[in-house]
Amino acid sequence: MSRSVLDTPVSYASAPSAASRLTRVLAHPATALVGILLVSLNMRAAVSAVSPLLGDVSGHYGLSATAGGLLTTIPVLMMGSVAPLAARLNRKAGPERVVALALLTLVAGIVLRVLPGTWALFAGSTVLGAAIALLNVTMPGLVKRDFPERAAAMTGVYTTSMIVGATLAAALSVPLEHAFGGWAGSMASWSVLAAFAFLAWLPQLGATGHPRTATAGGSAAATAKVPGLWRHPLAWQLAVFMGIQSLLSYTLIAWLPTILTTQGMDRGTAGAVFAVSSLVQIPAAFLVPLTAGRTNNQRALVALMVGSMATGVAGLLVAPTAAAWLWAILIGIAQGGGFGLAMAMIVLRSGSAQVAAQLSGMSQLVGYFIAAVGPVGFGALHQTTGGWVLPLGMLLGCCAIGLTAGLGAGRKLVLSA
Numbered sequence: 001m002s003r004s005v006l007d008t009p010v011s012y013a014s015a016p017s018a019a020s021r022l023t024r025v026l027a028h029p030a031t032a033l034v035g036i037l038l039v040s041l042n043m044r045a046a047v048s049a050v051s052p053l054l055g056d057v058s059g060h061y062g063l064s065a066t067a068g069g070l071l072t073t074i075p076v077l078m079m080g081s082v083a084p085l086a087a088r089l090n091r092k093a094g095p096e097r098v099v100a101l102a103l104l105t106l107v108a109g110i111v112l113r114v115l116p117g118t119w120a121l122f123a124g125s126t127v128l129g130a131a132i133a134l135l136n137v138t139m140p141g142l143v144k145r146d147f148p149e150r151a152a153a154m155t156g157v158y159t160t161s162m163i164v165g166a167t168l169a170a171a172l173s174v175p176l177e178h179a180f181g182g183w184a185g186s187m188a189s190w191s192v193l194a195a196f197a198f199l200a201w202l203p204q205l206g207a208t209g210h211p212r213t214a215t216a217g218g219s220a221a222a223t224a225k226v227p228g229l230w231r232h233p234l235a236w237q238l239a240v241f242m243g244i245q246s247l248l249s250y251t252l253i254a255w256l257p258t259i260l261t262t263q264g265m266d267r268g269t270a271g272a273v274f275a276v277s278s279l280v281q282i283p284a285a286f287l288v289p290l291t292a293g294r295t296n297n298q299r300a301l302v303a304l305m306v307g308s309m310a311t312g313v314a315g316l317l318v319a320p321t322a323a324a325w326l327w328a329i330l331i332g333i334a335q336g337g338g339f340g341l342a343m344a345m346i347v348l349r350s351g352s353a354q355v356a357a358q359l360s361g362m363s364q365l366v367g368y369f370i371a372a373v374g375p376v377g378f379g380a381l382h383q384t385t386g387g388w389v390l391p392l393g394m395l396l397g398c399c400a401i402g403l404t405a406g407l408g409a410g411r412k413l414v415l416s417a
Contacts, residue, residue, distance in 0.1 A: 020131060035204055036142075038197035039099060040158040043135050044166035046110050046128050046190050047075045052173040053183040058184070061118050071125055071370055076250065078129025079136055080368030081333055086137035087361030091354065094140045096204045102134035103198040110191040119335040136364050145348050151347045152293020159340040160286040165193075167278050174263030229362060237408035238349060239363040242342040243301070243370030244402035248395060249335040251374035252277075256316075256328070259388055263320040277328035281336025288337035289344035298348070301341055302406035309334035310399040317392045342367075345409050351416035359415060369415075374398075 050057070050071050058068040089098050106128055113124025115352040137156055147154040169190065176186035190349035229235050256277065288305065292298045315323060346363055352358035381391040 005054075005139065018051050035197070035201045036139075036154075036158055038193075038200045039103065039135060039359045040139065040161035042103070042194045042309045043132055043139075044105065045169040045193060046187075047072060048166040049130070049169040049173045049187055049190055050125075052170055052226065053186060054185045054339035055176060055291060056177070057121070058393040060122065063118070069376070070122065072254075073376070074122065074125045075129030075132060076128055076368050076372045078366050079133040080372070082130045082133035082386075083137050083365040086134045087358045089134070090138055090141060090357045091225050095138045095145070095357070098134055098138045100198060100201055100205055101194070102131045102138070103194055103201060105192045106131035107191045107198070110194060111188060121143045122240045133185070133364070135344070137357060137361045139352075140343060140346050140360040141353045144350055144351030144356040150293070152289050152344045155293075155344045155347055156286040156340055157344055159289060159336075160282055163281050163285045163336055163339075165215035167282065170278070171275075208387075213284075229358060229415070232415065234349060234409065234411075235359060235362055236366075237347055237405045238342070238359065239366035240370070240405035241345070241402055241409045243270075243367035244398050244405065245305075245335075245338040245342050246367050246371035247374035248259070248313075248398060248402070249339060250371050251378045251395065252313075252331055254334070254375040255378055255382075255391075259320060259392075260318055260324055265321050273324050273328045276325065277332035280329050280332035283336075284333045284337035285340040291345040291366070292341055292348065292385055297412045298341060298345055298410035299407050301337075302410045303336040303403065304310075305334050305341055306399050306403040306406060309338065309402075310396060313392055313395045313399065317389065320388075341406075348414060349415055351414045355415050 054068050054221070057063070057071065062172065086098065089101075093101075108129055109124045109126075109128030111124070112120055112127055114120070140155070143154045144151050159328055173186050176189050177183050180189065198410070226387065257267075257270045257274045260273060265273075288301060291303055295301070305407055308330045312327040312334065315327035315330070320327070342363075346360050347356055350359050378391045378394065381394060382388060
């Protein structure tokens with residue numbers, strides 16, 4: 001009989017027997033880790049590759065600024081709206097098959113996006129956003145199931161790989177445009193990385209007979225829907241914390257260079273400051289989840305990440321160019337570390353792989369809809385007021401909401417089915 005979702009302080013994983021350790025080693029060769037890394041490289045690359053080329057794409061099709069902005073907003077909206085479907089697919093088909101399906105869908109979306117016509121441009125963005133949503137929801141459950149003793153560390157590994165993929169895509173898009181003779185070739189080239197990840201993942205499909213998948217998708221207990229999840233305060237705290245972190249991150253990715261240039265900084269320097277902010281996300285995305293897994297609760301890390309973001313935003317408000325490098329570093333640490341912490345807490349608050357998948361689905365449904373409001377709302381406030389005081393003040397208010405939700409989500413509690 002299914003139990004209601006319970007809050008009970010428990011250890012995150014019991015020590016496996018020698019036989020189960022051997023089974024896990026046999027069921028998870030080195031190709032499994034390589035597959036996870038290659039999959040996670042693709043989880044943001046196709047979206048990040050658009051931003052540096054947005055002017056060329058908009059000019060080619062005669063898109064307005066609003067329509068051009070949709071090319072980056074649509075995938076974020078799809079990440080939220082497809083999340084519940086991803087959780088159901090995981091229960092029915094198992095995570096290995098869902099990852100394979102997502103990678104094939106991602107290849108199709110990337111290719112569709114560069115076919116002639118604006119319909120293909122937006123349809124491809126929709127398809128690849130749906131594919132990324134499947135991966136977003138599946139990975140936390142997969143990590144929880146396959147690496148129960150190192151779940152937080154592995155969360156750090158794959159979130160770091162995600163950020164590396166996004167950073168490489170943003171950095172290489174223009175050089176690839178020159179190499180392939182246009183923006184379409186540059187954007188299409190990322191389908192090769194997705195196809196390669198699919199090939200690297202194929203060995204995992206052959207492991208469906210192993211005990212690890214029997215416990216993940218074969219039994220009625222494992223495939224049952226977690227009762228009361230949408231009514232549980234802890235689930236909502238996790239969802240809001242993830243949403244606020246994503247809102248802050250996407251908003252500052254979109255607007256940080258503009259804020260600096262309108263305050264008198266030249267474009268080259270503003271681009272360098274933005275690059276530094278992006279680069280410091282990488283170590284933070286690895287180290288913060290790793291630290292989270294070594295503590296009983298993550299409240300101190302929540303306060304540290306939100307405080308870093310709030311300090312950086314406040315700095316942009318009072319002295320945007322005087323210490324721009326410092327503000328950018330603090331914001332970058334909060335972006336990478338905050339996202340990694342949100343993903344790690346989903347895993348650590350889950351009593352099983354199935355709970356992790358469903359909690360991930362809920363968190364990303366709520367979180368990405370919250371995140372999608374950020375860049376648009378920030379821009380609207382700037383356009384209305386003609387300055388940055390009110391938009392940046394809005395971000396500071398979001399920091400306060402994120403801190404409140406994060407302190408609740410960071411408690412030593414576990415959701416169980």
